[in-house]
Amino acid sequence: MTSANPVACLINVLIGDASPEALPSSLDSLKNLGYTHVVLGPMDPATPDAPAIKQLFAERGLSPITIFGGQSPETSVGSEDADVRAAGLAAMKATVDLTVALGGTQMNGVPYGVFGKPDAPAPSGYFARAAREVGKAAEYAHDRGVTMTFEVLNRYETSLINTAVQAMDFAELSESEHLKIHLDTFHMSVEEADMFAAITHALPRLGYLELGQSGRGKLSTGVVDPVAVVSHALKSGYTGPIGVEAFTRTILPGFVSDALAIWREPYTSGLSLVTEAAELIEQGVHASKN
Structure with missing residues (x-):
């Protein structure tokens, strides 16, 4: 790929188990296709595998991106209880520390609340309380060389932040100039009236632009036009990572598929999907120059 932007891929597009034993061949495939970063699924910050995973990435010149998987009711950063908020902040800091241990410089995820179908508005x-705690974590991350983003999700996964406008409001309330926004075209296809306008609105804070198709499968099959998205973002001046995400039940562990409501097989070959995705990103880069 000729993109000047970093290009990332979620490892679970290819494999369900991101252990040191399972990673090498998938990392090699992504490296050979021109990907520069690989997103790891949520991990236990105390994992003993961190040194081995760090070495696998370093040997290939790839950079890991971690995911903070979401808070629990006991660590809710928007809680009225100061002790609960403190526990949430500590959880975020632990994943920042894991990111550093892995040799990474970016942490994505859902730090502002519990992931899952909400039963009521926040x-x-x-x-505001959540924004301030997430802002503290972003400052902690920045001091350790890590960029922290928060992902904007659709209404079926959170009631707190569903649009780029809400994300910008949250980032401003965080009181951290280093907190960045993660936009995903899958979620935008549900929530945004104008996907391109959403990208433009979030651009001052945009730290991760993820290409996810409406059906969660190959980027060429669905309502999202990934070439147009990449072209628009680059023409608008976006310089951050461009990511690829897809899910299929035959690759993901069952409990992860259940949590993400992946009931079908949107694709059968992860390698085929990431190969096509690299080609589409390349087309978007080329279109942005015309």
């Missing part, structure tokens, strides 16, 4: 005051 309580009054939650948004």
Whole structure:
């Protein structure tokens, strides 16, 4: 690929188990296709595998991106209880520390609340309280050489942040100039009236632009036009990572598929998907120059 932007791929597009034993061949494939970063699924910050995973990435000149998988009711950063908020901040810091241990410089994820289908709007005051705690974590990350982003999800996964406008409001309330936004075209296809306008609105804070198709499968099959998205972002001046994400039940562990509502097989070959995705990103880069 000729993209000047870093190009990333979620490892679970290819494999369900990101252990040191399972990683090498997938990392080699992504490296050979021109990917520069690989996103790892949520990991236990105390994992003993960190040194081995770090070495696998370093040997290939790839950079890992971690995911903070979301808070629990006991670590809710928007809680009225100061001790609960403190526990949430500590959880975020632990994943920052894991990112450093792995040799990574970026942490994505859902730090502002519990991941999963909400039964009601967020309580009054939650948004601002969560923003301040996430902002503290972003400052902690910045001091350790890590860029922290938060992902904007659709209404079926959170009631807190569903649009780029809400994300910008959250980032401003965080009181951290280093907190960045993660936009995913899968979620935008559900929530945004104008995907391109959403990217433009978030651009001052945009730290990760992820290409995910409406059906969660190959980027060429669905309502999202990945070439147009990449072209628009680059023409608008976006310089951050461009990511690829897809899910299929035959690759993901069952409990992960259940949590993400992946009931079908949108694709059968991860290698075929990431190969095509690299070609589409290349087309978007080329279109941005015309």
